[in-house]
Amino acid sequence: MAKKDYYDVLGVARDASLEDIKLAYKKLARKYHPDVADDKAEAEVRFREINEAYAVLSDEQKRTTYDRFGTVDSAAAGFGGGGGPFGGMFDLGEIFEQVFSQMGGGGRARGPQRGQDLKESLELTLEEVLTGVEKEIAFNALDDCTSCQGSGAKPGQGPTVCSACRGAGQLRQVMNTAFGQVVRTAPCVGCSGTGRVITDPCPDCKGKGHVLHKKRVTVKVPPGVEEGNYIRLTGMGDAGAMGGPPGDLFVILGVKPHDVFNREGGDLHVDLPVTFTDAALGATVEVPLLEGGTTTIKVPAGTQGHTTFKVRGKGIASRAGRRGDLHVRVVVMIPTQLNDRQKALLKEYAGAGSQVAHGHDGRGWFGRIVDAILG
Ligand SMILES: [Zn+2]
Numbered sequence: 001m002a003k004k005d006y007y008d009v010l011g012v013a014r015d016a017s018l019e020d021i022k023l024a025y026k027k028l029a030r031k032y033h034p035d036v037a038d039d040k041a042e043a044e045v046r047f048r049e050i051n052e053a054y055a056v057l058s059d060e061q062k063r064t065t066y067d068r069f070g071t072v073d074s075a076a077a078g079f080g081g082g083g084g085p086f087g088g089m090f091d092l093g094e095i096f097e098q099v100f101s102q103m104g105g106g107g108r109a110r111g112p113q114r115g116q117d118l119k120e121s122l123e124l125t126l127e128e129v130l131t132g133v134e135k136e137i138a139f140n141a142l143d144d145c146t147s148c149q150g151s152g153a154k155p156g157q158g159p160t161v162c163s164a165c166r167g168a169g170q171l172r173q174v175m176n177t178a179f180g181q182v183v184r185t186a187p188c189v190g191c192s193g194t195g196r197v198i199t200d201p202c203p204d205c206k207g208k209g210h211v212l213h214k215k216r217v218t219v220k221v222p223p224g225v226e227e228g229n230y231i232r233l234t235g236m237g238d239a240g241a242m243g244g245p246p247g248d249l250f251v252i253l254g255v256k257p258h259d260v261f262n263r264e265g266g267d268l269h270v271d272l273p274v275t276f277t278d279a280a281l282g283a284t285v286e287v288p289l290l291e292g293g294t295t296t297i298k299v300p301a302g303t304q305g306h307t308t309f310k311v312r313g314k315g316i317a318s319r320a321g322r323r324g325d326l327h328v329r330v331v332v333m334i335p336t337q338l339n340d341r342q343k344a345l346l347k348e349y350a351g352a353g354s355q356v357a358h359g360h361d362g363r364g365w366f367g368r369i370v371d372a373i374l375g
């Protein structure tokens with residue numbers, strides 16, 4: 001059986017805005033919701049079509065794929081998931097809840113709810129990235145109120161069963177409409193769908209059952225992390241409601257810029273000042289290392305400014321666990337103050353008929369080195 005066109009299913013134009021699509025979906029989903037429709041068998045089919053169309057057209061990526069291929073089939077578009085073209089892609093009940101919960105209508109009684117996820121940032125130095133580090137961070141998370149053990153009721157006075165819904169959390173409403181009698185369930189207003197009411201709220205949490213607690217946790221950061229990587233600490237987020245599980249804490253990592261070293265993936269770059277005599281005559285020079293201390297490299301006679309030497313294995317740890325290389329760029333230092341003897345020697349040198357290096361661009365090598373040193 002050929003699939004119906006999703007735009008036709010929702011009755012919207014091909015260039016409909018997301019807002020239009022949402023509106024059309026809400027209208028149709030209400031009409032064909034199996035709980036309210038007269039012909040349940042037909043409504044179920046229509047409801048499924050409507051949801052399927054909405055799931056695709058409300059998702060920019062899926063909609064683009066659909067517009068191009070006429071399907072979001074995994075074979076045509078490279079989507080994952082098994083079991084038919086829409087396997088694992090969406091959950092009809094979930095979509096319906098999402099759209100309608102924003103409107104305040106419908107919905108089911110509030111059961112256990114997972115706590116909110118939290119985000120904290122953690123700044124690292126490049127040295128800490130190299131070695132990996134354990135750091136303690138402080139953050140605020142909602143936790144069960146210790147006075148009332150999370151019940152929200154004044155200690156010694158547990159919450160009582162809501163009399164309006166007798167603890168069910170929802171009420172059935174029978175409405176007479178043009179389409180006949182419609183039965184719908186709505187969350188109980190008396191208890192906000194929880195089934196329980198607190199007549200005497202806990203003074204410490206004002207009946208919420210939760211209070212903000214300052215928490216501390218030690219975060220173990222492995223070597224080689226990069227800006228924007230995160231570490232997920234399961235269960236360290238806000239406490240859940242109604243016995244639901246807690247959320248998670250996401251620690252978002254940042255890396256501070258380093259005064260001396262620049263990082264590029266697993267490699268490090270450093271500018272190394274070399275006197276112009278060392279560069280001209282050749283020398284063994286010291287190079288700083290990120291882990292502290294130095295190593296030496298041989299700068300051969302006649303080394304030009306911006307020549308780069310590689311020190312293997314002295315970069316930074318990459319996520320693969322290896323250390324990259326250290327790239328050392330020579331910056332030739334030109335003396336700014338010369339004594340009379342030095343001046344005389346240089347003049348003698350200049351007059352000795354030796355070649356003078358000229359740069360490739362109009363400003364010459366001198367200008368480029370000054371740029372490098374002055375940043
Ligand atoms: Zn309390």
Ligand SMILES: [Zn+2]
Nearest residue numbers: 162165188191
């Ligand atoms: Zn109630």
